[in-house]
Amino acid sequence: MNFEQLAGERYSLRQFSPEPVEAEALARILKAGRIAPTAANRQPQRVLVVNDRAGMEKLAKCTKYTFGAPMALLVCYDATKSWIRPFDGDNAGVVDASIAVTHMMLQAADLGLGSTWVGYFDPAKVKAEFALPEGYVPAAILPLGHPGPGAAPHPRHFERLPAEEVVFYNRF
Numbered sequence: 001m002n003f004e005q006l007a008g009e010r011y012s013l014r015q016f017s018p019e020p021v022e023a024e025a026l027a028r029i030l031k032a033g034r035i036a037p038t039a040a041n042r043q044p045q046r047v048l049v050v051n052d053r054a055g056m057e058k059l060a061k062c063t064k065y066t067f068g069a070p071m072a073l074l075v076c077y078d079a080t081k082s083w084i085r086p087f088d089g090d091n092a093g094v095v096d097a098s099i100a101v102t103h104m105m106l107q108a109a110d111l112g113l114g115s116t117w118v119g120y121f122d123p124a125k126v127k128a129e130f131a132l133p134e135g136y137v138p139a140a141i142l143p144l145g146h147p148g149p150g151a152a153p154h155p156r157h158f159e160r161l162p163a164e165e166v167v168f169y170n171r172f
């Protein structure tokens with residue numbers, strides 16, 4: 001699959017098979033997150049692989065969006081390690097973590113697996129349930145697995161704004 005096909009075919013998978021994710025596939029997905037670009041190459045992304053029943057039960061206390069996936073990745077960043085823009089103090093951690101998540105989503109799709117970026121979670125519960133180290137900020141939850149029977153993109157997947165609403169040349 002070339003990149004255009006991959007980006008075009010990826011969609012948020014919300015119907016998972018209980019089949020586990022193969023160790024080699026998981027290793028490739030994690031690598032894709034590890035080699036993602038980060039601000040000043042600080043690499044503040046911290047990925048927790050949640051792949052046992054106890055972990056998935058804890059995750060279900062933090063979000064209603066686990067979709068029955070066999071596993072998930074909890075992607076955080078270490079805010080004490082991420083780059084701070086000197087002009088305004090902006091912490092690049094969430095951007096870095098987001099690029100890592102995007103890399104992992106696309107790698108998963110390339111392997112025939114699926115995921116959905118879940119931002120609807122209670123950060124306080126995530127911190128408590130998973131005992132996040134001091135300074136770790138949860139950025140995304142990524143339920144991950146094989147598509148279940150009849151899995152298909154949500155109709156809104158096909159809704160994209162026209163280019164003229166999102167792309168501008170030389171001035172907004």
Ligand SMILES: Cc1cc2nc3c(=O)[nH]c(=O)nc-3n(C[C@H](O)[C@H](O)[C@H](O)COP(=O)(O)O)c2cc1C
Nearest residue numbers: 010011012065116117118119120121153154156157
């Ligand atoms: C930052 C972010 C947060 C999201 N949070 C959720 C979520 O909590 N639950 C959910 O079902 N989908 C969530 N999504 C998935 C979006 O709804 C989805 O990407 C969008 O509707 C486009 O559909 P597509 O991914 O199939 O192209 C999130 C996506 C992003 C980028």
